[in-house]
């Protein structure tokens with residue numbers, strides 16, 4: 001999937017087309033939803049996932065969805081549930097003994113969610129096919145279909161560009177791009193509520209450097225403290241602890257261990273992101289991990305939440321742009337606090353374990369700063 005999906009993304013120009021503007025527009029919708037809570041405590045998980053999902057939707061389908069659209073909500077929630085199920089013990093056992101699948105409730109639920117999501121994707125693709133104009137590419141689906149038409153006209157057979165692969169690619173990108181960014185942003189707001197002195201420093205820097213205007217990607221270089229807080233959020237939250245399974249393409253000896261060609265390998269990102277020999281306080285939220293003595297931003301080799309090498313996350317630059325703009329826009333507008341009657345110490349950082357790590361269900365207040 002990776003090779004042709006990436007070349008389609010390149011044809012479509014992921015970085016260029018999903019402009020900063022689209023994310024900024026989504027920041028406004030997200031802030032509006034938060035504003036409507038009038039400072040009362042609420043669970044921000046769904047709204048944040050809808051916002052992240054809309055960026056992928058704009059890329060895949062050329063449009064965003066209303067947060068109240070029931071088909072869209074069902075699709076995002078079903079994707080979230082699928083990722084949770086993928087990390088359950090029974091599905092991990094199924095991965096080793098696939099014949100067990102039909103006997104496992106989680107496997108049957110996972111298949112149900114997967115089929116529902118594929119069907120919803122087929123419906124959206126059918127609408128886009130009806131209005132396809134090869135001269136005017138609106139989105140990833142258009143780029144894929146146009147490439148497919150060109151191959152058919154040149155009578156090239158056996159290509160990867162067929163309908164099933166389009167559905168699977170869209171689903172993979174949708175799943176990979178929603179929960180990851182959404183969970184990270186949720187962690188960021190939870191850390192800010194738990195550690196208000198870090199939140200105040202971010203807000204002080206934002207007020208001093210940007211003021212009340214909209215933050216732009218270009219501002220990042222002038223916001224070292226905020227950048228460090230976002231990096232530290234990704235490091236400590238460690239939302240993709242197992243990355244994705246890889247397979248060795250040849251026999252290899254690694255740190256004295258022989259690994260046979262064709263062995264499935266999980267690159268444990270936790271072992272790097274929480275490595276005691278790399279980080280001064282590996283288990284504590286500490287933005288200084290990314291700041292030098294003069295307070296300038298400092299990158300670290302052991303910061304690999306997007307993994308590394310040839311299979312590094314292809315959505316990294318998009319995700320980094322999203323995290324920066326969503327996080328700064330929200331902190332400019334709101335102060336995040338625990339619900340009334342709950343102390344900062346009582347905010348629980350135990351993750352909800354699925355294939356990704358999301359914060360356990362919780363509520364926060366978003367108190368308007370204006």
Ligand code: HEM
Pocket residue numbers: 002172173176177178180181184239240243244245267305306307308311312313314315316318319
């Ligand atoms: C905070 C956000 C994100 C994090 C932490 C993250 C992290 C990762 C990691 C660790 C992997 C596994 C790499 C490996 O195999 O070693 C991965 C793969 C992937 N990511 Fe992301 N990701 C994020 C956002 C995104 C976004 C926004 C997209 C969508 C454009 C995306 C698309 C993908 C895809 C398609 C793969 C699979 C690539 C393959 O099969 O080789 N990710 N991501």
